[in-house]
Amino acid sequence: xxxxxxxxxxxxxxxxxxxxxxxxxxxxxxxxxxxxxxxxxxxxxxxxxxxxxxxxxxxxxxxxxxxxxxxxxxxxxxxxxxxxxxxxxxxxxxxxxxxxxxxxxxxxxxxxxxx
Amino acid sequence: xxxxxxxxxxxxxxxxxxxxxxxxxxxxxxxxxxxxxxxxxxxxxxxxxxxxxxxxxxxxxxxxxxxxxxxxxxxxxxxxxxxxxxxxxxxxxxxxxxxxxxxxxxxxxxx
Numbered sequence: 001x002x003x004x005x006x007x008x009x010x011x012x013x014x015x016x017x018x019x020x021x022x023x024x025x026x027x028x029x030x031x032x033x034x035x036x037x038x039x040x041x042x043x044x045x046x047x048x049x050x051x052x053x054x055x056x057x058x059x060x061x062x063x064x065x066x067x068x069x070x071x072x073x074x075x076x077x078x079x080x081x082x083x084x085x086x087x088x089x090x091x092x093x094x095x096x097x098x099x100x101x102x103x104x105x106x107x108x109x110x111x112x113x114x115x
Numbered sequence: 116x117x118x119x120x121x122x123x124x125x126x127x128x129x130x131x132x133x134x135x136x137x138x139x140x141x142x143x144x145x146x147x148x149x150x151x152x153x154x155x156x157x158x159x160x161x162x163x164x165x166x167x168x169x170x171x172x173x174x175x176x177x178x179x180x181x182x183x184x185x186x187x188x189x190x191x192x193x194x195x196x197x198x199x200x201x202x203x204x205x206x207x208x209x210x211x212x213x214x215x216x217x218x219x220x221x222x223x224x225x226x
Contacts, residue, residue: 004157033213040219041219042203042205042216042218042219043203043205044216045215048212056213090157092157092214101146101163101165102212103148103160104160104214105160106158107157108155108156108157109156109157111155
């Protein structure tokens with residue numbers, strides 16, 4: 001059983017550019033959540049995908065968008081990058097079941113630096 | 116928007132000392148989770164508490180969920196340098212939903 005993987009590990013972009021981050025969920029998991037973690041802070045929820053549909057969104061502008069594919073892997077796209085977008089982007093996968101506590105398993109993250 | 120306040124933000128102690136980290140909210144969560152994160156890695160789940168008043172022990176770590184399910188604490192006994200890391204609490208509003216994280220407690224245990 002493979003864990004959650006993310007690519008790339010590190011990325012450097014300039015303001016105004018666009019970026020795509022990728023996440024492969026843990027085997028058997030159908031839900032992917034994305035979080036942004038600025039330096040020295042806790043992760044902030046961006047959005048969640050369940051069976052290829054967006055299933056909740058945090059307080060992030062529309063230039064943050066995502067996709068989930070039939071194999072439950074996911075992409076996070078950020079357009080018109082700003083300096084404040086520099087952060088560690090975390091992907092977490094899970095298999096929520098009604099009435100039971102969900103456990104989200106996190107990948108190692110992608111460190112994005114915007115210059 | 117549900118918020119979690121974590122304290123202290125930074126903690127530097129000597130090996131062998133005890134410590135407690137607090138996680139407080141004005142909102143009720145269906146469950147509360149504690150994670151530990153190393154530099155350059157994603158958070159790793161330590162424990163999930165679900166029932167008000169619940170106490171869970173993981174070796175030298177003791178986790179408690181408040182009776183009203185709004186607050187939690189993590190107590191470490193006889194801390195070791197290997198306990199160094201960022202400790203995060205996270206609340207789950209409903210099963211399968213987003214996690215709301217606290218700001219984290221950066222723990223440094225000096226040998």
